[in-house]
Amino acid sequence: MTRITVGNHYPTGSILHRTDPRVKLAGTVLYVTALLFVNNFLGFILAAVFIAALIKISKVPPRLIFRGLRMIFFMLVFAASINIFFTSGQNVLLHFGIIRITTEGLTLAAHMIARLVLIVTGTSMLTLTSTPIQLTDGIESGLRPLKVIKVPVHDIAMIMTIAMRSIPNLSEEMDKIMKAQKARGAELDTGSLTKRALSLVPILVPLFVSAFKWANELATAMEARCYRGDINRTRMKEMKMNAKDWAAAAIMLASVIAIAGTRWVI
Amino acid sequence: MFKSQNLSFEYAPHDSNPPPLTLKNINISIQTGEFVAILGHNGSGKSTLARHLNALLTPTEGTLWVNGLDTKDPASTWGIRQSTGMVFQNPDNQIVATIVEEDVAFGAENLGVPPEEIRRRVDDSLAKVGMLAYASHQPHQLSGGQKQRIAIAGVLAMRPSCIVFDEPTAMLDPSGRKEVLSAAANLNKEGITIILITHFMEEAAVANRVLVMEDGEIILDGTPREVFSQVDKMQALGLGVPQPTALAHKLRQAGFNISPTILTIDEFMQDETVKKILKGQANANN
Ligand SMILES: Nc1ncnc2c1ncn2[C@@H]1O[C@H](COP(=O)(O)OP(=O)(O)OP(=O)(O)O)[C@@H](O)[C@H]1O
Ligand SMILES: [Mg+2]
DSSP, rough: OOOOSSSOOOOOOOOOHHHHHHHHHHHHHHHHHHHHOOOOOHHHHHHHHHHHHHHHHHHHHHHHHHHHHTTTTHHHHHHHHHHHHHHSSSSSEETTTTEEEHHHHHHHHHHHHHHHHHHHHHHHHHHSSSOHHHHHHHHHHHHHHGGGTTOHHHHHHHHHHHHHHHHHHHHHHHHHHHHHHHTOOOOSSSSHHHHHHHHHHHHHHHHHHHHHHHHHHHHHHHHHOOOBTTTTOSSSSOOOOOOOHHHHHHHHHHHHHHHHHHHHHH | EEEEEEEEEETTTTTOOOOOOEEEEEOOOOOTOOOEEEOOTTSSHHHHHHHTTTTTOOSSSEEETTTTTTTTTTGHHHHHHEEEEEEEEEEESSOSSHHHHHHHHHHHTTTOOOHHHHHHHHHHHHHHHHOOOOOOOOOGOOHHHHHHHHHHHHTTTTTOOOEEEEEEETOOOOHHHHHHHHHHHHHHTTOOEEEEEEHHHHHTSSSSEEEEEEEEEEEEEEEHHHHHOOOOHHHHHHTOOOOOHHHHHHHTTTOOOOOTTTTSSSHHHOOOOHHHHHTOOOOOOO
């Protein structure tokens, strides 16, 4: 038994959790696109209000969302510094060697930070309110029109499902192999970087072997349960858009248009 | 349910240097509702035979019929796999989905069963194996015995008439073994044919028929009592017999007049000579 959870789904049973995953997926894609259009603070404020409202509705504790932000902290600092120190502009505030800090640079950095923070919070809202299976099902069903141009939509979704299924298995297996190698005297966390990298080989080789064995046995088990692609296949949880889903879709669309629209307002 | 005629099988039949046959000339007939245990050494061909029963493998020579359908006929494959489910040894390597109920639904979804009916079957199957409370859990957070019961529920949702278990308890602890075995026995009471491959003689004693395989052939076929009373032969095969049977056999060799057909501890304790021994009244040779 491991404590790993696949994805970071946080069930609260809120209305946002119960919304059709296709609405949430499409909403997220549009929202991220809209943020790329935004070029003034009004847009960012609007997006922040939108996300804050979603967080409130979802009943997900905000600290979980900030945890996601902590992981991109260094990226934020890095992106911001580049913008602050190397943007050329008219209004120089500070000049020091090759470093020039300008108002334009500061604005750009602030925009960059706002955009990244809003994108990360928005996408984590998606994964916090949907299970991995809902997401893959949503992708499968949402991309169904692409079947006409021979995109193997079902196969892609099945591959994603199984990849998610394999994560806890692989990490457990890796743990086992590492312990076994340590018991034989392998030193995994001492020595130079090259030495440590080399010591990974005796872990990765058995890991690959066991991953292939796993895949092979799983494939047999799937065949034994009559799996043959999406021929004649039904789903227990059919996705049906109800009135609430359409309403949610309309609200998301309106908000996203409003966010992107701020570009032309000011 | 199953009937085979001169079934032989070899892996890689097109090799220029053919390996020996993995299954040799097997003729068996298994009726619906039977509980059959298959015993045999590592490599004796048990798994290979099991995989024939639901057309994962087809005979190189001879024929196998499942409910009258020839497993070699590609048109019958899906019908055969629906009627004969399989539970494998490693619980982690047969669970497809990341949520218990989604995994249980997988087989029924593949069969094209309507959604409301799948829902009913999933709840029903989970209840039968006592796992309904875990419907929305993640499989990798369950114990081995629970995972195997999920696998059984997944097969049940396909409404099979037979379930083949290929060493389902080999990777489990004693309590997990008990859970799985009692689930199998309960299903048999409901009329589902059970084929149980195992290395545990005590598990085989629960069946109503035991097949012993050696080197690709079925060498013994009978009730557990008939098979296990041949203690010397079973021990020569390196398989052994249930512990009460072995103990009774030792006592009999020592000259006590104990029944040769004892299988369980209860039967052992009920034996007249054993009762006398326990009271200190029995001597050898009486
Ligand atoms: N995929 C394969 N390709 C080639 N040979 C195989 C394959 N699978 C099994 N064999 C061989 O066939 C023989 C019978 O194997 P099988 O797995 O049926 O035995 P088993 O009775 O199930 O053994 P165990 O108790 O170890 O599970 C063995 O000699 C094995 O090496
Ligand atoms: Mg085997």
